[in-house]
Structures are given as C-alpha cells and as structure tokens.
Amino acid sequence: MASLNVKEYKTIDSVAGPLLFVKQTHPVGYGELVRITLSDKTTRLGQVLDTSNDLVVVQSFEGTRGIDKKASVRFLGDVIRLKVSEDMLGRTFNGRGEPIDGGPAVIPDAELDINGATINPYARGPPADFIQTGISTIDAMNTLVRGQKLPIFSNSGLPHNDIALQIARQAKVRGQGEKFAVIFAAMGITYEEAQKFQREFEETGALERVVVFLNLADDPAVERLITPRMALTAAEYFAYQKNMHVLVILTDMTNYCDSLREIGSARSEVPGRRGYPGYMYTDLATIYERAGMIKGRKGSVTQIPILTMVGDDITHPIPDLTGYITEGQIVLSRELHQKGIYPPVDVLPSLSRLMNQGIGKEKTREDHKQVSDQCYAGYAEGRDLRGLVAIVGEESLSNRDRNLLTFAAAFENLFVRQGSHEDRDIETTLNISWNLLSKIPESELTRIEPEIKKKYYKKEKQ
C-alpha cells in the first residue's frame, strides 16, 4: 500500500449511477480511498466497493455528473480518514470532513479511519448514568442514560429538531456540572433547518462545544454514507482520547438509508424489503453500535439519531431495523401535535431499554419505576376508553373508567405538555405524576407497592 507508486488509470469501463467500473488496475485493496480527476481537472473522492484482478467497482461520493471515460482514477492505498484535533470544537465541516466555515484547516492530532473499530463487548461499561433532559416524557417514562443510543422517530412537519435542540441544551448528568460536547451530523436536511441549528447553537453560546458536519439536501447523496461515520469518528476521539462526554445528533437517518438503497440498486444487488439492501441491518449497526462507554475510560458517546417515518409507518424498514438495534425509541405523534401539545411524544410506543439501569433510589428516586409503569398502564387504558366513549357515551362508564379517562386527558395536558425552554428536574416531573395519580383511588394503583404509596400518595394529595 505504498503511496509513492500510485498510478493514474484511464481505464473506466462503465459508469452507472454513483458507481464507476474500472478495468486493468494493479491489485487494489477493498475499501481503498480513490481520487477521480475529471477532464476539467476538478477532483472527486470515492471508495472501492468490490475488487478483483479484472474489475474494480468505485463509488464516487460526489456523484458521477460530468464523469466520462476519459476521467482518470487514482487509488490512494489507504482507507478514508478524518483529521481530528481538539480544535474541531466550534467548527463546521462539510459531509466529507472539510471545514466550510472559512476558518483555517484543522491541524491534526491524529488521522483516524472513519469506519472505527468494534468495541470489544467485554470492554464495554454498562451504561447506567441518568441523563436529565428536563423533558418529562423522556426523563420519567423513557429515561436516557449515558452511552445509550435513543432515536427519535418523527415525521415531516413535527418538531423533532426542536426536541433534539432542547435535549442538547438541557442534557446534564445530575451532581456533575460538566456539559456534553455535541456532535451534530446533518444528512440531506435543508439549508433552512441547518441554519436553525446553527443559530440556536450560537445564541445559547453552545457553539464552542459543538462540532457540525453538514451534508445538505443539495449536496451529493452518496456523501451521506460517510457523514455519520465522520461524526462518530470525531465523537470517539473526544470521548475515548479526550475524556469528554459526547452527545451525537444524527439527522435524518432516512436520507442516509435512501443513499444506501441508491448504491445497492446501482450495483444491481438483490433488494430486500421496499428495495432497501439486505445488509441494511448490519450497515446501520456499524453506525448505531458506536455509542457506549468503555470500562476504565472517562468519556462516553450517547447517540440521538432522528429519522422520519415514511407515511407514519413504524413498520417501514428504516424505523423497524433502527428499533431492533437502538436501545429504545422516542416516537412523536401527529395527533398530539395537532392538539397543540409540545413535545408531541407518544409515550405508548416509546421505550428506553436502558431505563431500569439508570433509575431508582440512588440515581433518581425510589418511586420512579413504579410511577412510570402506573402512568403507562393508566394512560394506555384511558386512551382505549376514548374509543369506547365515542360509541356509547361517558354515562355508561364505570367510576373506574371515568377516573382513567380524566387521568389520560390530564396526563397529556399537564405532564406531556411543557415549554420548549422549560427544564424540569426529575423531582418536579415525578411530583407532577403523583398529582395526577392521586386523583385515582389508591387501591387501584396496582403497579405501586404499598410502602411507596404510603409515602407519596397522600402527601401529594393535599
């Protein structure tokens, strides 16, 4: 892989979609970085997808527009790397990791393979530090912990970006003043959305602990395949080499997956569900699994990927495969949004798998788990009853049912609803739940142990 004898090849055999097929090369390594020089001397970057003695398949990250058979191809003998240094904080890069904020080039501390390496499961530390986001539906019902990957399942027109920003702004580990460093990777979002994030970071003075990677809607689609990997490489650098706690926001993963599909179809692979490649699960895992903590190291990587569910369909391959890899999901609901409730988090399909590790007596409060279960049960039943009321009217309900109906409404209005700058600590959040639960007769709270009810139920009633 010596870079001195790098040859230029003018042997492009065919071009299809974002792919170039190159013949008669020297032996080229799988995954190698490629520089393509067009006839007008502009250059583009690419990567080897398939290699053999006869034919090499190259994907061009900046598309193939303007590439003809006369373009020359140079194999650089190395994989794609990101130049990292602490000076990256406060800077903005494009989707390929080049600075676009007019500032100087980053003087690298290291150049890291953007594919990273698998953390040995044995070396992982179990995530268990409660992150207080100040959002009740997350803190009490779907608790986020340090090192977790918790996506937001959203849809067009819903305020997922506001929620992501609110989390980035408010997230803290209790008892530790330390702020999170935020790595923000945009894939195929609009200029306007990107501006909003930028402005927000500037206004709150957060910019100095934020690194932004921007691939906008009009940037090359294939570049989106490396943008999240760039971001995570930077995140791992800050977490594991600089001992920082890093929060990574990836938006929008749906655009990423669509680019993956584009490559798959250009290679005429056998498609899986809805045309997405059969290896999408494995590919997404190589992104999402780069969250976590390592025993004996201080830093951590927490991920909040955002994705839009095509047609509000949670069984669509993108949310489906994501849900199988991530440790839960926060699902936004159009219905709540239309009722004017912010944040429109539908707690019923939402879930945090690591919640139980992060809550309880010494971490949040002893009643947390049971209060959350009781609210879930009550709200689920209350929502079901709404359907019934529509048919038979409220009069024919039993007392118990009427209580639950009232509970469900109050839950949405007082617990779910909060301001976009309202930072509720966990005690406030739990106390709100008790205010609501105390309207239900004590004996019907079967998810809560007697001692806990004794301590909190009556007290909150006054």
Next chain:
Amino acid sequence: MVKKGTVYRVSGPVVMVDGLDAKMYDVVRVGSENLVGEVIRIDPDKITVQVYEDTSGLTPGEPVENTGNPLSVELGPGLLMGIYDGIQRPLNELMKKTGDFITRGATANALDRSKKWAFTPRVKKGDTVGPGTVLGTVQETETIEHKILVPPKVSGKIKDIKKGSFTIEEPIGSLADGTPLRLIHIWPIRQPRPVTKKLTPELPLVTGQRILDALFPLAKGGTAGIPGPFGSGKTVTQQQLAKWSDTQVVVYIGCGERGNEMADVLKEFPELIDPKTNKPLMERTILIANTSNMPVAAREASIYTGITIAEYYRDMGYDVSLMADSTSRWAEAMREISSRLEEMPGEEGYPAYLSTRLSEFYERAGRVQPLGKDDIGSISIIGAVSPPGGDFSEPVTQSTLRVVKTFWALDAKLAQRRHFPAINWLTSYSLYQKTLGPWYAEHVASDWNEVMAKARTILQEEERLQEIVQLVGSDALPDPQRLTLEIARMLREFFLQQSAFHEIDAYSDLKKSYRLVKAILSFEERAKDALKNGAPINDILEMEAKNNIANAKFTKDDEKLLAETEKEIQKELMSLVKAATV
C-alpha cells in the same frame, strides 16, 4: 493437494480465491493478516470463502492458506464463565492482546493453556472405554463438576491414567493403542455430536415465570420460539429464562444484538445468585457475544458454536438451556452471505435453504441418553425471533413455527401498556401441556391442571366479552359477565404480570403461582355466591380488599397475606349480602 492460493476478488465478507484445493467448510487463513475464513463454495477454478473479520484493505493477489480442518470448537474445562465471540475467541483474552477495540487477525486460544485442573480418575488401568465414557472429573466451578469424556469415535483399553493437576493439553493417560488422553478435545461445529438415543421430553423446564410455567410450559429438551416486534421484551424474557431456569448449564448466544446489552449481562450475571445453589449465576453460564457490528459471517457461525458447547455439557448428563437472541439476525447473516454469492433468492431475499438450516438447528435440542452413560442429558432451545414490522407471516417466524413445540408470542400492544412479560395468552401455545400435566399434578397441586384450565377459559371469555363491551359498554352486560371481566382483569394484573426488575417478583416458584391463581378463583366463587344472594355488582367490583392479592406478588410470605386477604374478602362480601337483604 494445493494448500496455498491467492485472493482473486473481495466483496465485503466474501472472498474468491484462485488456485486452492479445499473441501467444503474448510477453515482458511486469508491475506497477510491471516484473517479467519471458511470455504462455502467450490467452482471449477475458484473457491469462495466467507471471512469472519473485516476485509478492508484486503487486496487481490494476497496469499490464502488452507488449514484443511473444519471450523471447530475447543471442548474442555474452562468453558464456563467464558465469554466468546462467534468463532469461540475469548473476548477477555482478546482485550488483553488488542485493547478495548477488536483489531483484525487477532487470535487467542478458546481455553486457557496454562491453567492446571485437579483431575480425579473414575476409570483404572485395563478398563475398556468407548465414546462418552467418563474418564474422570474436574471441579470446573463450584457448582459444576466437569466430566472428562472419551471423545466420540475413540475407544480402547486404558493403558495408564493419572490423578493430579494437569493443563488441558497434558496427557492424563493413554489407551493401549497409544492414543493419548487429554482434558481437551476438538469438535466441528456444524456436525451434531452423536448420542445413544433420543428420548421424549417429559419433565418441565421450571422458569419461575408465571405465565410460562402455568399456561405455556416448556419441557426439558424441548424447543420454544419467542417472536415479537422490537421493544416487546424478547431480550428481557430471554434473560429471565437464562437467570431462573432450573437447568445446570446455560448457554446464552447474543447473535447480532446490542453491545450494551451484553455489557449489562456481563455486569449482572456475576452479581445474581442462583436460588437453587446459592452461587453466582455466572458459574453455570457461557456467553457467546457476536454483536450486530461484529462481522456478519461470525454471526452465522455463532449459533453453531453455542449449540456445540451445549451438546458437550449435555453429553456429561446435564440439563442445558440455550438461548439464541436473535435467530432472525442469524437468518439475515445467511441472507447477506447468500446475496454476496449471487445465489437465487427465495422468499424475501432469504436463501432457499433457510428453513432447512433452522430446523437442523432446533433438531439439535432434545432429551437424550448420551453415549457411554445411563444418565440423561437435555438441551432446551429458546430462540428469539425478530420479525420485521412485527409481522408474524414473514419467513423466519413461519419456518420457526414449523419446528418449535412452544410458541410464546410477544405482543407490542401489551408492551405499550407495560404489561410484562408481554406474552399474548390468546395466541401463544405449548404442545407439552398434556405430557407435563401429570408432573404438575403430582409435584405442585393435585388440581393444578383444572385450575389453570379454568384461568385460561376465563381469559378467553374476556376476549369475547370485550368485543361486546366495545359496542355497548360494560354497563349493558349482565352481572355475572361483568364479574367475569373483573376476574379476567385480576388474572392479568395480579397473576400474568410479573416484574423482571423486582427483587421478589422476578422469580415465582410453582407453588406461589398456584396460590395466586387459586386466590383469584376462590374470590370468583365467593363473589358469584354473593351475587346470587343479592349483593350489588357495582359494590363487588369496587371492593378494595381484592386488590390486596396484587401485593402478594411482592412479598416473600405471600401465603400469610393471601390467607388474610381471603378472610377480609369474605367479611366484606358477607356484609354486602347482609346490606342487600335488609
């Protein structure tokens, strides 16, 4: 035979090789970094290899060497408490060698070569031994005595055998024909280990999970499938079973799942105490962790690695349970490799041999008489399935259903209302119910089967009544049916729901499960009588005493609490009847 060839083409984990002679499933070393691979196709001039490590940087022309051996596991003392990747590399040893991240080409022996084990022979000079004969024992952990077996296909007369401390490679003796005997032996993972005969599973696998033990029991040596959409609690259920099942050895395969989950298991299992032996659960556990971001070919192998280790302990006469989480990820690994081979796809892109592979795997479960012994061993397989979009009609779920005898259907709706375990009591089934019935009647309570049948009927009745309620409201139902609805609710909330995270509720023994159902059903009897005698239904439904049954789940002395509750219920009901008759 040409043992060396060169790389011709690299496409992800699939590598084509020029000029190499190989048998199917031979292990090869690929490239200058010696990546581990396995031969999966032989063409006239090329060999196709699946590589168990990341192939970035691998270049045509690099050397490939054939080891001539199939992919195998090392079997011997030291397996328990181990954590391995899909091709049995010990992750703790890898960490010592390559640090916190796994680098390519790393190797480590599955079993510690330097540790000495105290071996006590059970045979003596001159004894004739055959496959499966116990040569002697080694105390592997405090709970498990490891029996050193004569490997399958080996037999003869003992020439000498020694008591003492040995490493796994040192000879502990030899046979008359000179064959050395050692603590370790090697077995290819894709080949089931032979047994004398298979027996019918007729003992229950007690799990401490009420809904499973009472309504949908699994037999020791049986097979169960747990399909469910994401977030419905597959992994928690699997882990509960790994923790509380009454088997001596547990093999837990994290196949293509989350790294953080494995970290959690690694933290939790050593802290948890086995209720039967009072020793840490880890002492009877072997973990195979091939997380979703580890190479896909090793994920395909992980299932076979796990089941082969399970068979080894079964051959010692132990009851083994094997959890595979998740078989869908395994199937997807097959699909990915198959598509790279450009094979003609079957349903939804899965290879046509998907269901053959799945049934071959489940068929390695069973209650058996191992070679060379009268003891009985068993493997129970519990496979999680992750159907895309929660749709049970997809190929992996359907192929699994055709082979497994117990079906625990997880339900997203139940999970959403935090009804855990979210096992749907209407769609789940167990074909072992009949064979296991007599055991329960004899060992738990003589009327166990009738009581559970009654509970099942009430739950089914509820489903029918709910449809009516959806149309007309519960007020319009006759009183006895409103009572049935309430009893069903009590069964769901006080009996079926079980918290995996509550110290006491996490494990419920069979007698306690029985007492809870019995308490609910005896309330039904009394309430029915009270209703007949004029007590108003609304008052009965709003009685507070009955909700105390729920608290029995969380107490150690549930017997006392239930007895008190019963008295209270009786008192309240009597006063209701009295008030009505006045």
